[in-house]
Amino acid sequence: MSEITSTAPICTIAEIGRHEGQSVTLRGWLYNLRESGKLLFPIFRDGTGTIQGVAHKAGVAPEVFEALKGLTQESSVIVTGKVRADQRAHGGFELDVEQIQVVQRVPEDDPYPITPKEHGVEFLMERRHLWVRSSRQVAILRIRAEIMRAAAEYFDSNGFTRTDPPILTPAACEGTSTLFPVDYFGEEAFLTQSGQLYIESTALALGKVYSFGPTFRAEKSKTRRHLTEFWMIEPEVAYCDLDGLLELAENFLSHIVQSVVKNRAPELQVIGRDIAKLEVIRAPFPRLRYDEAVAMLNQAHKDGHLENPFEYGNDFGSPDETWLSSQFDRPVMVHRYPANVKAFYMQPDPVDPTFAMCVDVLAPEGYGEIIGGSQRVDSYDLLKSRIEEHKLPLEAFQWYLDLRRYGSVPHSGFGMGIERAVAWICGLDHVRETIPFARTLNRMFP
Structure with missing residues (x-):
């Protein structure tokens, strides 16, 4: 996908509370993704924290929705979205996704080996x-x-x-x-x-x-x-x-x-x-x-x-x-x-x-x-x-x-x-x- 054209300021997830109601650009990775029909709930991480994004099929450009849909765990991304306060969300904020650039997509035939399921300690230590x-x-x-x-x-x-x-x-x-x-x-x-x-x-x-x-x-x-x-x-x-x-x-x-x-x-x-x-x-x-x-x-x-x-x-x-x-x-x-x-x-x-x-x-x-x-x-x-x-x-x-x-x-x-x-x-x-x-x-x- 083409590079993000937004002029939104780059910030970290740790700083995101300072930008409520504003569009910001985050640089990080896809930590997890939940799909619910026409709604996508990607969770992004950037080393300073995690934040849940929200993308509605009718609310974003088709190429943005398609880039997110089925995106593999730990793919590196640059994402722009509007910061919205939500007391139910981890950290108190969510990100309404507007644009996304996939920097490197983890291939589906060689997926990230550590998934949300349980793994044994030896498995995890081998992949420390x-x-x-x-x-x-x-x-x-x-x-x-x-x-x-x-x-x-x-x-x-x-x-x-x-x-x-x-x-x-x-x-x-x-x-x-x-x-x-x-x-x-x-x-x-x-x-x-x-x-x-x-x-x-x-x-x-x-x-x-x-x-x-x-x-x-x-x-x-x-x-x-x-x-x-x-x-x-x-x-x-x-x-x-x-x-x-x-x-x-x-x-x-x-x-x-x-x-x-x-x-x-x-x-x-x-x-x-x-x-x-x-x-x-x-x-x-x-x-x-x-x-x-x-x-x-x-x-x-x-x-x-x-x-x-x-x-x-x-x-x-x-x-x-x-x-x-x-x-x-x-x-x-x-x-x-x-x-x-x-x-x-x-x-x-x-x-x-x-x-x-x-x-x-x-x-x-x-x-x-x-x-x-x-x-x-x-x-x-x-x-x-x-x-x-x-x-x-x-x-x-x-x-x-x-x-x-x-x-x-x-x-x-x-x-x-x-x-x-x-x-x-x-x-x-x-x-x-x-x-x-x-x-x-x-x-x-x-």
Whole structure:
């Protein structure tokens, strides 16, 4: 069909309410089409939203009606029409179609594979490059973007400087073997699992810093909470103890959630999220010592809520975190774990060195850990002995020890995985929908 000749202003669906009673031009795709005799009801999308169009056979040019009739799903179009308020319509407006240009028609013999009918998850993940066009996935990705924006905003507005650590590193941050090795000009290097060690360095230069970027973990895990590639935001603060870190974490999370509630209410509605459960996410958060949390778990076992008793001294597994976090209407901060189950760089509790000055923040509704952090060891001798105890290569950590040799101070930081935060805030069953293209144990396509 020939190009649109209208001089109507080009606008987005998100802006369409400003043009009630006026003709506008939209550029997008056909999301769906319903036909009812001489009436056509196309639904258009343009990336900012969706709107229903209306075309009556007697009210439009014959070529416009024919171009619309039978138009295939996801065909790209430029459409002009008059904006009409309608309280029954999604978004409160409809578009009375006047002209249409089909930019690319999806062929009928090779139709768009994702239809309004139900599809299995495996089918959809194989077509993730197309699945992201659906209204639910668009809403999730917009909420993800808001979470990332608000997270950076909180630190940028509170005196933090973003300093980005390297993605290629010579050694593991936490001394584990769950890293992806790469050949670095004949030497072994690894994809980073955290920027923490590096931003400890920049924190001692700038005071308050954060990093924000991709991280990688080669855990052979198939749980609904694990990805092999994910995004992490990590603050680090000089002259900050564990108490200061807890306050930072609860204010940070409160800011993110309330920003989503304020700015992404339509998207939360699309995915069916109960906003009331998010509106209560405000500081302060409940705090539990590790031993108090263990007592709760074992009482739950006695009461028949958990299958197995919890063995004191272990780290919490996913079922433990799920049950603990389900007991609260806002994140709960579990602190002071046994030092022997935590990373080598965590500061011992001065009251009882068998405990570490650390915290895991568990999201409510059973979503488990979304933040892990600690006060860091600031003594050179203690850190060196810890590295040796964990049988880590001392030469790889000499630069890290320098931070304790030259002007060491108490300092603390945490990491928050963006995808786990998205899963919780959106109320998703699986982390695979929280990122445009998930990388899991058995998936690297598309």
